Amino acid sequence: xxxxxxxxxxxxxRVETRIEGPKKATVETRGLEIVVDxxxxxxxxxxxxxxxxxxLGSLAGCVNVVGTMVAREMALDLEIHxxxxxxxxxxxxxxxxxxxxxxxxxxxxxxxxxxxxxxxEAVGEWSRLLEERNPVLDTLRSPTxxxxxxxxx
Amino acid sequence: xxxxxxxxxxxxxRVETRIEGPKKATVETRGLEIVVDxxxxxxxxxxxxxxxxxxLGSLAGCVNVVGTMVAREMALDLEIHxxxxxxxxxxxxxxxxxxxxxxxxxxxxxxxxxxxxxxxEAVGEWSRLLEERNPVLDTLRSPTxxxxxxxxx
Numbered sequence: 001x002x003x004x005x006x007x008x009x010x011x012x013x014r015v016e017t018r019i020e021g022p023k024k025a026t027v028e029t030r031g032l033e034i035v036v037d038x039x040x041x042x043x044x045x046x047x048x049x050x051x052x053x054x055x056l057g058s059l060a061g062c063v064n065v066v067g068t069m070v071a072r073e074m075a076l077d078l079e080i081h082x083x084x085x086x087x088x089x090x091x092x093x094x095x096x097x098x099x100x101x102x103x104x105x106x107x108x109x110x111x112x113x114x115x116x117x118x119x120x121e122a123v124g125e126w127s128r129l130l131e132e133r134n135p136v137l138d139t140l141r142s143p144t145x146x147x148x149x150x151x152x153x
Numbered sequence: 154x155x156x157x158x159x160x161x162x163x164x165x166x167r168v169e170t171r172i173e174g175p176k177k178a179t180v181e182t183r184g185l186e187i188v189v190d191x192x193x194x195x196x197x198x199x200x201x202x203x204x205x206x207x208x209l210g211s212l213a214g215c216v217n218v219v220g221t222m223v224a225r226e227m228a229l230d231l232e233i234h235x236x237x238x239x240x241x242x243x244x245x246x247x248x249x250x251x252x253x254x255x256x257x258x259x260x261x262x263x264x265x266x267x268x269x270x271x272x273x274e275a276v277g278e279w280s281r282l283l284e285e286r287n288p289v290l291d292t293l294r295s296p297t298x299x300x301x302x303x304x305x306x
Contacts, residue, residue, distance in 0.1 A: 017213040017236035022221040027210035036214030051215035057180035060170040061189030062204035068175040083170035092162045104292030108299045139257030144293045146261045
């Protein structure tokens, strides 16, 4: 759709969604499921994290993938043992209250706990490459074009 | 951590991560789990979607939540029956190949299938509010500050 795949290096991803309630949706990709929901006090059935929690989970998973890959490439003795991701949203735009605040995360903080024998220079280079080559981090940090189409067929 | 919660309208979200392999991580939030993995040919165990698929799933879930909420507020007879989200990534930066391409999604496309008796003007206004008030869409479309800290304790 739109993007011709003239290069093998361009990978396309796709999800389809089964709506199961005002807050609950089961999203499918490659036969795998993502259950998105909300807590009961938010009008959901609490069967899965909410959409904005999945954003943080996606970033945590990507930090693991890229961090582990880069450590191997650098032949570092470095192991990630914890990744905590936190973020803050002013919900006024979401709830329809008049505000100048943005709708999305105003800040996301990632804390990576590692064990390593590498020196601080090597860890610094590892951290730099982990940021630079991280698809989810870049998707969040840089503007990403999102196009919506509504179909009534 | 950092953001004082001086306003009730600022909500903070947090996930913690259990690393289970070079591609697999179980991310926990509020007792709920997000299993991030990769296909076997990508070095994973295929027990969950990959990080960039979760980005699309998160957006699909948020389109459902905001779309349903806005339709109710507008008292529209409008039902979302499908949400498809697709996106393309040039993987060269991720894999460490020299490139000017960005690491993240270069484009994301959302197709929303609806059933409605509303006229096209009302549907247009619904669609406009769905974009404007969507926390995940705004997190992707606008630059979001992401801060990394590496701890070796």
